[in-house]
Amino acid sequence: MSVVIKGADVAAAVKKELQEETQKLALHGIVPGLGIVRVGAKPDDLAYERSAVKKLGEIGIRCQVFELSENISQQDFFNEFEKINTNPDIHGILLFRPLPRHLDEETVKNMINPLKDVDCMSPVNIAKIFSGDDTGFSPCTPEAVMEILDRSGIDLQGKRTVVIGRSMVVGKPLSMLLLKKNATVTICHTKTKDLAKTCADAEVLIAAAGKAKMVTADFVTEKSIVIDVGINVDENGKLCGDVDFESVSLKAAYITPVPGGVGTVTSWVLARHVVRASRYLNKVDK
């Protein structure tokens, strides 16, 4: 029977630290500001936005939403983006992607001030994660995974760690963060042979494949620490992870649930990035 690692506990701890930080920043007259740039009004984006505005607001981060028409011209979009990019009250920028097809995402990635790039789209921040330089911003989800491992007292040094998935949003940056903690990292994917065996050989298994309940009991041992990054919908329309919680939680040593696991921590990592960006841009030490 697994110990269930609750995202809420980790989230609460991060939130408390950030609250103290924003109070200190207030003494300097600084209110951390996040600019949320949304082109169009997709329901998923709106839901995420509402939740982020609410959560970040609770700890004194001011969110400003910039809604742009989905028919905006490329030039107008760049002009609007540049205004936000240079606005001194905006310390972090979250741009919902993918952009509509007629807007060039590559140009925006190179345009964003790397110091405001709290969601890691600039090549400068991507190159920093890759090279193990922690002065940049990593994508929020992989950092949430690291936060959970760290706050659960799991030392990664020398540990056999398997990541399923090689996306730029989770798998690859997460592998680099794990390497930086001196884990031995194996990156698996759809073309991996003997996936179950490779996973069962891991001390820490992180599922970021985007495939409902694909990690079954034969992927783990009694010693496995299992972190589930997946957010899927199962055959009954219920939210579920990449891990078959029912069977795996009977066997592994530790497991994170979905919902209530990694996803719960992600917005607090975003909040931390905004707070950090506001310190950087105002040249205030921690």
Added chain:
Amino acid sequence: MSVVIKGADVAAAVKKELQEETQKLALHGIVPGLGIVRVGAKPDDLAYERSAVKKLGEIGIRCQVFELSENISQQDFFNEFEKINTNPDIHGILLFRPLPRHLDEETVKNMINPLKDVDCMSPVNIAKIFSGDDTGFSPCTPEAVMEILDRSGIDLQGKRTVVIGRSMVVGKPLSMLLLKKNATVTICHTKTKDLAKTCADAEVLIAAAGKAKMVTADFVTEKSIVIDVGINVDENGKLCGDVDFESVSLKAAYITPVPGGVGTVTSWVLARHVVRASRYLNKVDK
């Protein structure tokens, strides 16, 4: 007894292809040009430079050496670099690093035109390797490894591949190139426990640890394909790799020697980058 994969054969094949390419480019009036920027005159840099100028010259690449005083001021250095960066006859730039301490390497990395960055120091090219975008330039040594595997007919799809070493010059970018070929990649390093066992479990083992003869016969099986990226000096002052060739070559299926392996191919990868850069910058298709 291993089949020894000879770097010279791979090098000869790449050289022949490039020769045909430069002949075609000549019809467009284009002579690919490499600018070699050297601050000071370290013997190692000079040796590499002489060899590169000679080899690249053989296939019609014009190398121009810019020797700068090791006492050059930061501003003068940036001015000189910018001249080379915008010189239309220079398509690729090779800057010997590390620079003297008083010169800021970070600024140059961000300054170099990514299209001329044939040795992969720009964050733009680093981010591209990380994200699997092959329109950029990778560092030459990892690409030489891929060239050897490819020209030896070794299909990496789904193969258990272990890389020893996590540097930004070899280990990490190589892992990304292997992933792009659908290998299952494990990155090992000094903190890895049970290194020999992990390596023996690999179908393809690539040693880039920088430690003389550390890979011994117990790291391999009769089926192992062993690529040795190390360049070290052994206890008798003789050049050797990270692999103990004497014992490993009696057991593994394939092995590359040192010298005469990966290192032999590296300058031809640099040459290919310069040729490609000259095509990009002149907007000529292959």
